[in-house]
Structures are given as C-alpha cells and as structure tokens.
Amino acid sequence: MIMITVENLVKAYKDVRALDGLTLRVPHGVVYGFLGPNGAGKSTTILSLLGLVFPQEGRIELLGEEVFRDGKFNEGNLVKAKARIGYMPEHATLWEFLTPMQTLDIIGRAFRIPKAEREKRAEEILKLVNLWEVRNKKVGKFSKGMRQRLLLAQALINDPELLILDEPMTGLDPTGIAEFKEIIREQRKAGKTVFFSSHILAHVEEVCDTVGVIVKGRLILEDSIENIKREFLKKAGYTIIIETNRPVDWSSAPWSVTPLGENRYRVVSPEDIREELHDYVASQGAKILTMQVKEPTLEEIFLKLVK
C-alpha cells in the first residue's frame, strides 16, 4: 500500500508560495527522510497532510483514503486516516499543567482507547522514550529534550501505522538522537512507516531508506541514499588528490587537473581513474606518494542541489 500520496500540491500563504506543485509518494514500510533547507515547505507539507492548513490545489491520499482534492478536505476520511497516524509537530508545547501520564491519557481518549489499554500503552511508551521516571511530574518543569520525548510519546499512543514527524531530533543531545534513531528503526522493524522531516543530514543518514529533497516547495529528488550518492558521483565526478615525489607535467593528461601547491594536485574525472593516474604519473617519470579519493558527503550533495 502507498501510505502517503501527494499530487501537485499547491499552498500559498498570502503572498508566499510555500508549496509549488509538490508530488511525492511514500510506500508502506519505509523510513522516508524529507529533507530541505529552512523555509523549503517541509512543515507546510506535513500540516497539509493532517488538514491543519488548507492547500489550494492538488490531491492527498493517506493510507488509501482520499483526504483532499479540488481544494477541499474530506473530513470523514481525514478523521479515519488520522486514527491510524501519529504526528509529532515542530516546536509545540504540550499542556504544561499535566504530567506525562495525564497527557498520554487525555490523548488516548481522543482515539477512544479503553482505559486499561491506555494505561498499558502509556507505560510501554514512557519507558521507551525514557520518561517513565518522571511520569508524574508536571510538563511545565521539563527540559527541552524531555518535552521532545513526550512529543514523540504522544504520537505513539495509538500504535500508528504511519508516523509523521516534523524535525523530531532538533534540540536533542547526541544520546537523545541515537535513542531516537533506535526508536525509528524499531518502528520500521514492526512494519510501520515513518515520514520525517529534517534539514540536518546527519539525522537522516543512518535511518532512512528513501530521501526526498524539497526546495522552494517542489520535490527535486527522491531516491535511496546510495543511489543519490552514486548519481551524484556520476554527475560531479571523482575528485582525487595526489601528492607526487616531483613535479608532473599534465599537459597530455585527459583529465582536468588543478595544482594545489608543492607537488600536490587535484584531479577530477567522471570515472574512477586511480589506475590510469598511476600509469600517467609513472610515464612522466614520477611516483605517487599519497592518494586520496574524496567521496561526496551528503552535505555537499545537498548544498549543490539546493543551489
């Protein structure tokens, strides 16, 4: 099943066109990283999915239910879909005067989960997100990281098939991020689908099966991380930095070479040319002392794409 289908979605706030014909598809069982710079339209997309903002054009399907078309939400289908979705908003506060237990209880009621089951789930989840110790403390006294965990916890109370998380890891310390990623992996193992947005690549890199990159309200790329890297290498080429024992004359070389100072050169080529490079340098009567192949980091790819 396709869990999220978005077609030609357009959303304008007064004069800002936040979504400009966005199309994307999230299949069942994947962890989908929704990447984009600040202001790209990530939150707008997510809010549109849940009927929290009103797009002007396009179509949205959630878990097979058509929830939006021709500028209108279908409230009935939306409520049905929302019952199977967990959503964690970007910087929201929860009710400060409630404890985590009370928070999960009232949210569990929104899904009409029976009391006994509510309590059982609340315990499981609070243990999972490491808030069990403070389950009876008022949220008003929580640190940012604790609030963030509770925001995740409230998204899990209905055991959702689809998790939609808006920048879930901002504000967490490295341990928190690692735990978060672990939770996401466990969700996938349990057969759930996770859609989460981020502008930080490190958050996406180890957990996502698929990455979608949104820039200025349009999806400019959607693929697995490996494919993205491979494609990028093809386009941008390999960058190899070598150091030789003496100066080399590059005038008859077929590659573009930039000298970097004392017997150091940067060679760029569309293919892997390490062997050819050795031969060429040897033919010039020199030797390679060190060779370094630069893999593009996701950061570089991202920066290139966003430009």
Added chain:
Amino acid sequence: MFWGFQLEFMKGMRTKKLWAVLLIIIGLYIPVFYLMKQEDITNELEAIAVMIRFSSQTALFFLGILAIIFGAGAINKEIEDGTIRIALSKSVTRLGYILGKYSGQLVVFGVALLLTSFVTLAGLQWVGVSVSKITADVFLLNVLLLLTMLEFIAIGYIISTFVRSSGASLGVALGVFFILYVLLPTVVSYEMGKNLPENLSMEELNDYTANYYTKYLFYSPSAQFSVILDAVNEYKEVTKTIEINGETHTYRDYTAEYAGIGRAMRKRAVNVALLVVMTLVYLGIATWRFLRMDLR
C-alpha cells in the same frame, strides 16, 4: 465533540480557571455583604434589590471582561502554543473540537456561577436575611449572568479566530468590551432621549427603553442583561394629594414593587431570547472561521 469538552473541562479545573472566576466573584461580593450588614438590611426584597443592582453593575463588568478575555485567547493562544495542532492531529473533527471546547467553558462558568449562587445565599443568611422567598431569584440572576457571559465568550471566540496574535487579541477584546458595554449603550440612550415621547408612565418608559435596546443593541449582551433586569420591579401609579398653604394639590407618583426575576424574564422574553440567539450567531461566525483557518 465530547473529547474537546473533556479536554477543556480538565484544563478549566487544572489551570484553576474555575477557581479564579469564583474567587473574583466572591472577592466582589464580600464587601457587599459587609455593607448590607452595616446598613442593617434584613428585608429580603431590599436584599435582592441590592444583589441585582450589584450584579448589573460590578459583577457584570468584571465577569464580562473575564469572559471576553477567556474567549479571545481560546483559539489563537493554542495556535501559538501548538497544542491545537496536537489535538487536531488526533481522531477528531474541527467542528467537534471547537464546540466541545466551548461547552467545556460553558460548564466551567456554569459551575462557577452555581457556586456563586450558594455563596450569595450563605452570605445573605449571614447578613440576617431570610432567603426562602428569594432563593429562586438568586439562581435566576446567576442564570442570566451565565447567559450574558456565554455571549461574551462567543464574541471572544470571534476575536480569537480573526486576530492571530493572542497579545493583540487581548487589546481588541478590551476595546470591543468597551464599545459594547459603554460606548454604544450611551449613544443609543442619548438618541433615545432626544425622541422620547412625553407623559410616559414608568412602565411605559421601561417598555420604550426595552424596545429601543432590542432594536439597536440586540448584539450587546450587557445591554440585554440590564434591560431584562430593569423589569424586576412593577411600577404602580398612585395619585397623591398634598396640602400646601391650605390648598390641596394632586400629583402622580409611583410605587415600585418587586415582582421578581421570573417576571422580568417573562416580560422581556425577547431579550432573553436575544441573549441565546446572538450567542449562537457569534459562535456560528467563530466556527465558520475556525473551519477555514490555517492552524499555524
């Protein structure tokens, strides 16, 4: 809808909103009882007259402001905090949420005013008034106050859905309250005074005013509240004679007889209905807007 109600009711209880309302009312009432005790008012009709005067001035003013402010922060503050995005991402509809929320506030104010009724009765007994005959009136008075508050809350909801910033909406709410509570009633009364027919009896004057207020102030909860309470007294015309320098003169005079809040509500049924209908209209406008707005 029930979930929105549960949530709002729980908030009302836990944030001590209810107790704030109650404390304000009691704080306002204590001096009144003290004064009554000092003045040695033990007659129940005099006592209820004092309570009515107090309600239509001080209590209406403070509770009205409180109600419109509660309403004015109801939606936009939740958008600012983000709690509404959490709430509406759950398996609930927008319509159910806003109506549930409103009902929650209705119950909180209702409970506060119910408790107020008991406090009033206790206070009167402490003063030394026998309350058996005016118990119903004390409750009716608070029912009227509740209806008025509910209309102010609904007006607040409109402000809350049209003004994005909760800070700004507070200012707007106070402005709107001033306009509805003071400015427009003053203008309407002034206009009415200019066209007032001569030789009206007290009852006729009261009816005339009520008519004017119904026509030109139907949208102001406080104006409707005061026009209803104006009818608690029945004015009887009596011809009196007086002897001045051996000559007898006759003149018209009125005796005001307390006829009860029940009578006032029957006589001003249109205005009571206006309180309810306009509340629904205001709530309808706010809901219409809420169903269309971006919650970010």
